[in-house]
Structures are given as C-alpha cells and as structure tokens.
Amino acid sequence: MTEAPNLLGAFLRARREPVTPEQAGIPVTGVRRTPGLRREEVAMPAGISADYYLRPERGRDRRPSLQVLESPARVLRLDENLRDYLLGLAAEKPRRSSTTPTRGPPTRRNWPCSAPRWSPRPGRRLCRRNRLPCSMTRVNETVRVSAPSRRTSKVVFLIFAVVFAAVAGAVFALRRMLLMSAPRCMAGHWHGCLDTDNGVVLMTLVGLPIALLGAWVLARVRRTPLDTTAWRLSLAEVGMVYGTVPMVWLTMMPGPAAGLVDGRVSLIPLQDLVTMGTLGIAGNLVLFAALGFFAPIRFAALASAPRILALGAACSTVVEVAQYAFRLDRVSSVDDVLVNATGALLAGLASHHWWRKN
Structure with missing residues (x-):
C-alpha cells in the first residue's frame, strides 16, 4: 500500500505561481526567487495563519475544513469552476492506492x-x-x-436574544425619560435631542433596527455557500461600532462650563471611585463593553483577556485625554480608565465561547 498523491497540495502550489503580488495587493520589496506568491503571502490576505495554509499544501492535512479553503481561493483568484474543483479535492475521502490493480468494469474509466x-x-x-x-x-x-451552520445559527439567535432583552429592559426602565426628548428628536431638532443624554439614548434605540439591517446586508455581501462565519463577523463589526460610538458621544458631551475652565486631572487610583456612585460606575463599565464583547469575535489578535484589557484601557485613555484637551468641563480620572477597562474585560469574557480562533 502506497500513500495517494497529494492532489490538493499540488493544485494549491500550481495556482500560486500565476498570481503576482501586485494582483493580490501585496507590495514587492527586494529580489524575489519565486515566480508567484509565497505561502505566507497567500495566508495573510486570506486571514488565516501560515501554518493553516501550509498543512494542506504539504499533505499534512488532506481534508482541511472548507472554510479554510474559501479565503485562499479568493486570494488565488480562482473562478467558479476552479473553486469547485478545490473544494471537491478537500471533500474527497483519503484513498490509498494499491500496487495490485483493482478489478472493475473496463468501461467505467471511459x-x-x-x-x-x-x-x-x-x-x-x-x-x-x-x-x-x-x-x-x-x-x-x-x-x-446548511449555511450558516447550526452552530452559527445558535450564535446569531443568542446575540439577537441578548440584544432584544437589553433593548426591552432599557426601554422599560427609561420610558419616562425617553418620552421627554421624543418630541424634539422626532422633529429633527439638534438642541434638546442629540445634546442630551435622553435624546442620545432614544436615537440609539430607534436606530438599532437600521444597524441590524446593515449587519444583514454586510453578511449577504460577504457570504458564500459554505461561509458560516459571515453572520458572526458582520454582527461583530456592526456591534463594535454601534455599541461604542453612542457611549463615547455621551462621554464627550460638554459640561455647563465647557471652554471656561481648565481641564481637571485626577491621577490617584481609587480616589474618585467612591464619589462616582452606582450610576457612574455602571456607565463607565458599559462605555467600552460592546468593544470588549465583539472585538475578540471579529479579530483573532484580540482573543485574549490581557489584550482586551489593554484595548479598553487604551481607548479610555484617549477619551480622557480628549476631555482634558478640549476643556469639556469634565474630570480626567485614572479611575475612569480602570473601570472602563474592567467593563471591556468582563464583556470580553462573556463572549469567550465565540472568540475567533484564526
């Protein structure tokens, strides 16, 4: 019994040679000895690690997942027929060729x-x-x-359920406050709507269906028949932006003496934490919660607790510096950075089950 030839690896190597780095959008530096793309140059634009691509090409993985091959197929500029052929090679069961010819109808090969x-x-x-x-x-x-797969469908359903429960709870708890700014917002007035906390929260809730529609359109654009991550990535991208921008807007709203007084700084840890109150602590925890929840789902490089904590701290530091520089009549406190980073970390740990692996 001899090992069957690695048709999948031979096909990948043959398709790398005709594609130039310019066609793949990769800058060329120095002298190149390979006529086409290198292995790492295929893996990088495809969004997978070089080892994931190296396994099927060298025959260490004869049956890689079809999702792993979809992205390299786009980088190698395969048309529909060649993509079908590539995925068909991955779907083939590994067979061993025998030195003794197999018996069968002579006309079958014809x-x-x-x-x-x-x-x-x-x-x-x-x-x-x-x-x-x-x-x-x-x-x-x-x-x-089945696209998306059952697992992805469960993820989408769970995210929708969490979003719906959060929106329903927020509307019920803030229904009286929201109704106060509803006339100004519905009339299209800036003052009294987007310059108030109630107005920003109301417009965020009103625009939520539009954000979900945008995620659906984005998933449909990037979705292929075997791409089970389109919904997850689209929801993560929209969730990061739509869940963070309104909160940052609220934080950057100027106080009554904005522009008249100099910025105030508090660099002693835990000094301002006592005076924040329950509402202030909750608001600081939620500020970058959406970013911490969705960022590791979208980016594999952020799929670790220390990196999520660093991301939340870095974004919070930028906001605190901006408050001080623009003289918004707000206190730039180190406690805000600590609580913001903690909120991002807790939200990221809540989404640990769906973190992107590669």
Whole structure:
C-alpha cells in the first residue's frame, strides 16, 4: 500500500505561481526567487495563519475544513469552476492506492461524466473520473448545504436574544425619560435631542433596527455557500461600532462650563471611585463593553483577556485625554480608565465561547 498523491497540495502550489503580488495587493520589496506568491503571502490576505495554509499544501492535512479553503481561493483568484474543483479535492475521502490493480468494469474509466459526486455548491456536480466540474449545472439530486451552520445559527439567535432583552429592559426602565426628548428628536431638532443624554439614548434605540439591517446586508455581501462565519463577523463589526460610538458621544458631551475652565486631572487610583456612585460606575463599565464583547469575535489578535484589557484601557485613555484637551468641563480620572477597562474585560469574557480562533 502506497500513500495517494497529494492532489490538493499540488493544485494549491500550481495556482500560486500565476498570481503576482501586485494582483493580490501585496507590495514587492527586494529580489524575489519565486515566480508567484509565497505561502505566507497567500495566508495573510486570506486571514488565516501560515501554518493553516501550509498543512494542506504539504499533505499534512488532506481534508482541511472548507472554510479554510474559501479565503485562499479568493486570494488565488480562482473562478467558479476552479473553486469547485478545490473544494471537491478537500471533500474527497483519503484513498490509498494499491500496487495490485483493482478489478472493475473496463468501461467505467471511459465514462466522461458518470454519476454525480458530492459537490460543495448546490446545483453542480463533479465528474467521477477526474473530479472536474461537469458541464451540467443542474442535477436531479441537489445536495443541500446548511449555511450558516447550526452552530452559527445558535450564535446569531443568542446575540439577537441578548440584544432584544437589553433593548426591552432599557426601554422599560427609561420610558419616562425617553418620552421627554421624543418630541424634539422626532422633529429633527439638534438642541434638546442629540445634546442630551435622553435624546442620545432614544436615537440609539430607534436606530438599532437600521444597524441590524446593515449587519444583514454586510453578511449577504460577504457570504458564500459554505461561509458560516459571515453572520458572526458582520454582527461583530456592526456591534463594535454601534455599541461604542453612542457611549463615547455621551462621554464627550460638554459640561455647563465647557471652554471656561481648565481641564481637571485626577491621577490617584481609587480616589474618585467612591464619589462616582452606582450610576457612574455602571456607565463607565458599559462605555467600552460592546468593544470588549465583539472585538475578540471579529479579530483573532484580540482573543485574549490581557489584550482586551489593554484595548479598553487604551481607548479610555484617549477619551480622557480628549476631555482634558478640549476643556469639556469634565474630570480626567485614572479611575475612569480602570473601570472602563474592567467593563471591556468582563464583556470580553462573556463572549469567550465565540472568540475567533484564526
């Protein structure tokens, strides 16, 4: 028994050579010995690690996940037929060739396109003899591929449930305060709406369906038949922005003596924590909670507790410096940075189950 040839690795190597770094958007520096892309130059734009790409090309992983191959297929500029062929190679079960020829009907090898094999794209089939896409685009038996997968569907449903519960609770708790600014906001007036806490919260809640619609459109644009992470990444991107910008807007709203008094700084830890009160501590915890929750879901580089804590502290420091520089009649306190970073860390730990791995 001998090991079957690595058709998947040979195909990946053959498709790397025709693609130039300029076509992949990679700057060229120095003298290149390879005619096409290097392995790491394929992995980097694809958003995967070089080791993940190296395994199937060298034959260490004969059946990689189809999601791992979708992104390199875009970098290698494969058309629909070549992408089907690539995914078909990954779907093939590993077979060992024997030194003794197998017995079978002599006419079987001459069939140009026999019974359809499994194809990663519904409505297409692959030839049994050479596993290339057949010319027929419709088959009697359509293979259904669940996209998004059940796990991704559960994640999306859970995020929607959390968002709905949070919005419902906020509306019920702040219904009287929100109704005070509703007439000004609905009339389109800046003063009395977006320059008040009630108005900003109201407009954030009103714009939530639009943000969810934007996430849906973004997921549909980037989604492929086998891409189960489109919804997760789209929700993470929209959630980071939409959950953080209104909170930063509230924090940067000027006080009554803005521009008249110099900025105040408090660098002694835990000194201002006692005077914040419950509402102040809760607001500081929530300030970068959306960023801490969604950032590790979107970026694998941030999928660790120390990095989330550093991200929250860095963003909070920028806000505190801006408050001091613009003389907004607010106190730039180190306690705000500590509480903001803690809120981002707690939110990030809450989303640990969905952190991006690669």
